[in-house]
Amino acid sequence: MDDSLFNESFLTESPPQSLLDNLNASQTAAVTHGKGPLLILAGPGSGKTRVITRRVAWLLQQGIHPSRILAITFTNKAAQEMRHRVEALTPHSQVHISTFHSFGVRLLREFSQRANLERNFGVYDMDDREKLLKLAMEDAGIATSSSNVGSFGNAISKCKNQLVTPEIFCEGVRDYFGQMVAKIYPKYQVRLKNANACDFDDLLYIPALLLQKDKTLREELDNRWHYTLVDEYQDTNKAQYAIARDLNINHPNLCVVGDPDQSIYRFRGSDIRNIMDFERDYPNTKVIKLGENYRSTGNILAVADTLIRKNSERKPKPLITNNHHGKPVTLTIYETGDSEALGVAGKIVETVVGKKWNYRDIAVFVRTNALTRPLEGAFTGSKIPFKIVKGLAYFERKENKDVLAYLRLMVNPRDDIGFLRIVNEPTRKIGKTTLDQLGLFAKEQGLCLMEAARRANLIAGLRPAVVKALMDFARMMDGLNSLVDGSPVDAVRTLLEKSGYKRSLETSGNAEDKQRLENIEEMITAADIFIKNQPTGSVHGFLENVALSSNLDGYDNDSNCVSIMTLHAAKGLEFPVVFMIAMEEGILPSSFALPSGPVETSNSKEIEEERRLAFVGMTRAMNELYLGYCDERSFRGITRATMPSRFIRDLDDANEAMEVIDLTRNNMGFGHAPEPWDLPDLISNKTTPIPIKPKPVPVSLTAADPTRSPNKSPPKVREGSIINHSSYGLGKVIEISGTGVLMKVRIQFKTAGIRAFLLEKVTLEVLAPGTRF
DNA sequence: TGGATAGATTTTTTT
DNA sequence: AATCTATCCA
Numbered sequence: 174m175d176d177s178l179f180n181e182s183f184l185t186e187s188p189p190q191s192l193l194d195n196l197n198a199s200q201t202a203a204v205t206h207g208k209g210p211l212l213i214l215a216g217p218g219s220g221k222t223r224v225i226t227r228r229v230a231w232l233l234q235q236g237i238h239p240s241r242i243l244a245i246t247f248t249n250k251a252a253q254e255m256r257h258r259v260e261a262l263t264p265h266s267q268v269h270i271s272t273f274h275s276f277g278v279r280l281l282r283e284f285s286q287r288a289n290l291e292r293n294f295g296v297y298d299m300d301d302r303e304k305l306l307k308l309a310m311e312d313a314g315i316a317t318s319s320s321n322v323g324s325f326g327n328a329i330s331k332c333k334n335q336l337v338t339p340e341i342f343c344e345g346v347r348d349y350f351g352q353m354v355a356k357i358y359p360k361y362q363v364r365l366k367n368a369n370a371c372d373f374d375d376l377l378y379i380p381a382l383l384l385q386k387d388k389t390l391r392e393e394l395d396n397r398w399h400y401t402l403v404d405e406y407q408d409t410n411k412a413q414y415a416i417a418r419d420l421n422i423n424h425p426n427l428c429v430v431g432d433p434d435q436s437i438y439r440f441r442g443s444d445i446r447n448i449m450d451f452e453r454d455y456p457n458t459k460v461i462k463l464g465e466n467y468r469s470t471g472n473i474l475a476v477a478d479t480l481i482r483k484n485s486e487r488k489p490k491p492l493i494t495n496n497h498h499g500k501p502v503t504l505t506i507y508e509t510g511d512s513e514a515l516g517v518a519g520k521i522v523e524t525v526v527g528k529k530w531n532y533r534d535i536a537v538f539v540r541t542n543a544l545t546r547p548l549e550g551a552f553t554g555s556k557i558p559f560k561i562v563k564g565l566a567y568f569e570r571k572e573n574k575d576v577l578a579y580l581r582l583m584v585n586p587r588d589d590i591g592f593l594r595i596v597n598e599p600t601r602k603i604g605k606t607t608l609d610q611l612g613l614f615a616k617e618q619g620l621c622l623m624e625a626a627r628r629a630n631l632i633a634g635l636r637p638a639v640v641k642a643l644m645d646f647a648r649m650m651d652g653l654n655s656l657v658d659g660s661p662v663d664a665v666r667t668l669l670e671k672s673g674y675k676r677s678l679e680t681s682g683n684a685e686d687k688q689r690l691e692n693i694e695e696m697i698t699a700a701d702i703f704i705k706n707q708p709t710g711s712v713h714g715f716l717e718n719v720a721l722s723s724n725l726d727g728y729d730n731d732s733n734c735v736s737i738m739t740l741h742a743a744k745g746l747e748f749p750v751v752f753m754i755a756m757e758e759g760i761l762p763s764s765f766a767l768p769s770g771p772v773e774t775s776n777s778k779e780i781e782e783e784r785r786l787a788f789v790g791m792t793r794a795m796n797e798l799y800l801g802y803c804d805e806r807s808f809r810g811i812t813r814a815t816m817p818s819r820f821i822r823d824l825d826d827a828n829e830a831m832e833v834i835d836l837t838r839n840n841m842g843f844g845h846a847p848e849p850w851d852l853p854d855l856i857s858n859k860t861t862p863i864p865i866k867p868k869p870v871p872v873s874l875t876a877a878d879p880t881r882s883p884n885k886s887p888p889k890v891r892e893g894s895i896i897n898h899s900s901y902g903l904g905k906v907i908e909i910s911g912t913g914v915l916m917k918v919r920i921q922f923k924t925a926g927i928r929a930f931l932l933e934k935v936t937l938e939v940l941a942p943g944t945r946f
Numbered sequence: 947t948g949g950a951t952a953g954a955t956t957t958t959t960t961t
Numbered sequence: 962a963a964t965c966t967a968t969c970c971a
Binding site: 247248249272273274275299323373374376377437438439440441540541542543597600602603604605606607721739740741742760763764765766786809 | 947948955956957958959960961
């Protein structure tokens with residue numbers, strides 16, 4: 174239908190023939206693939222988003238009705254971007270584009286009855302989940318003090334990701350930990366049910382099970398969307414796989430896009446086999462490889478390729494580019510974590526002052542959030558504007574969570590976790606003892622806490638003042654109830670007044686509380702923006718929006734800031750200049766991935782995933798890539814010697830694409846961190862000893878060789894000098910830069926590629942000018 | 947009941 | 962190092 178309408182839009186916005194403009198042959202084939210399963214293996218920087226959005230536009234152009242197309246991404250950011258780009262190609266097309274989780278929520282709302290939920294169910298974040306889990310553990314008679322609440326949460330999460338129900342899990346229990354989980358998991362589900370709430374995992378788990386169980390529903394939904402696209406397919410878990418599978422049986426026009434080398438979410442259940450086995454699962458799959466990289470320089474790709482080749486569980490895939498080689502990838506070795514942060518800051522200042530790049534062109538990637546701290550300090554000191562892009566929940570400040578809990582309780586009075594959060598916020602003299610009694614009463618009577626509070630007068634042994642406090646609270650919340658259908662902005666304003674929350678902050682005299690008020694104002698603004706985007710939006714919609722959004726989604730490149738983020742958050746982004754810091758054993762790869770027992774293969778699944786993570790980081794870089802590690806790092810208050818990441822050693826073969834800058838004072842024996850190549854080969858599964866490599870660390874003049882002190886002033890090194898280096902042999906000085914102790918010398922070695930050293934610290938034998946090089 | 951303080955404990959990554 | 966928890970006192 175309405176083909177003419179679309180064609181008109183094409184003419185005004187972008188003519189239809191432009192749909193295939195600027196596409197290479199494989200990209201065109203992917204865009205114009207007709208019916209049947211399609212697997213697009215898209216390497217980094219291969220124009221994946223372009224292909225997927227053009228494909229949506231192409232389908233529309235073919236006369237497919239927009240409501241027949243379903244596009245699913247992993248992050249809201251990706252969904253927004255896709256929506257935006259599809260909109261530009263075909264305005265007002267109204268294609269259903271959403272994340273897996275918001276798609277799940279939608280299904281659950283629409284079919285809440287079949288899913289045995291009330292329509293107004295709430296979505297619990299990690300924080301809520303943990304609190305509910307503690308209650309469930311109490312139910313199961315397991316002490317919550319045992320500090321492993323988190324591990325039980327992870328175990329349950331894992332179950333749901335794999336579509337393992339409590340019943341199935343109980344059958345297969347073996348060890349002690351499993352027995353504990355078997356006790357807690359069912360109780361936890363009951364708690365969720367009673368609270369009329371879902372956790373994140375439920376948003377996939379429940380729909381997936383529902384589709385399996387309810388064949389009519391499955392058929393109905395399969396018929397609803399004739400064309401499905403799934404982005405980042407390598408990161409799907411079993412639940413997501415099942416959903417995609419069940420929606421594409423009658424109409425197997427499923428197009429999945431992904432790159433097995435960029436699968437980095439194993440820890441949350443994603444299974445690389447989903448993409449590896451796609452061809453097997455969907456007969457007659459057309460496979461298209463998008464190999465050419467349009468993003469990075471040749472050197473960056475050479476380094477990334479050298480790294481990823483070390484993975485054994487992969488389909489070999491060359492990284493090709495027509496881009497120029499660009500600058501060598503730089504590896505910098507620092508002494509401490511702080512000097513590393515300062516070094517990065519220094520390099521950034523140098524780059525920006527030299528007008529080469531702007532702050533916004535630069536990103537620093539870290540493996541863990543804790544590593545951002547020294548960077549913050551160094552950047553603040555150097556007056557570098559920066560932004561830490563976090564993947565955590567957006568409204569994480571206490572006051573915002575409190576306000577949201579009020580809203581949640583208004584929408585869903587059975588939300589016990591929300592109740593517990595705010596019943597005494599501001600203080601209403603309702604303390605722990607009271608709440609314990611209230612909880613007991615609620616349990617006996619089978620009521621939610623809100624309802625129990627309403628009947629507080631029936632609870633034996635409660636002091637009259639406390640009874641009044643509880644009943645007043647219930648009455649106050651009842652009074653707010655009429656707000657749920659209105660604008661979230663009004664709702665927040667009113668609840669702040671009526672609950673006394675605002676007054677308590679205003680009158681506290683605490684300086685922090687003033688800030689809190691401002692933060693709440695910020696949230697009201699967010700609600701306002703939400704309403705402007707979705708004029709029909711309710712409190713309900715706002716809550717959902719908040720629950721499924723993350724800080725990462727708010728990421729924009731508008732402000733001229735350096736971006737600091739985790740490697741996971743970096744996926745899907747690109748920057749002209751990228752720094753990857755702390756490439757050390759135990760950090761990248763994370764200690765969690767390291768073999769904990771005696772000697773294990775170095776190619777364990779975990780290590781391979783960490784390697785992919787490093788690969789993802791490197792391939793975000795367009796023009797310049799800086800890797801770094803340091804000799805010692807302080808963590809949790811103690812300083813320890815570090816070992817360079819095995820991924821650094823993986824790059825030995827990429828010498829010609831790299832340069833190494835060593836900024837350590839090399840006091841050889843004492844206090845110097847051992848490096849993998851100094852040690853027996855524990856980390857590789859080779860049984861033969863590896864040849865000892867020369868340390869890529871120049872021998873210090875002073876410490877290493879007392880016979881030659883700087884005072885003896887060896888012949889001057891200058892650009893063009895031919896030199897001999899104790900480890901790397903013959904080389905030619907190609908550049909001398911910097912001043913004073915920071916004077917650097919860059920050398921093109923005959924065999925070891927380009928390396929740079931601090932002039933102060935390197936020992937170089939300057940050869941006669943005429944020496945043959 | 948709630949605040950202060952000392953003591954314990956810790957975290958990989960995220961929808 | 963920083964945050965969370967348990968305990969004690971007002």
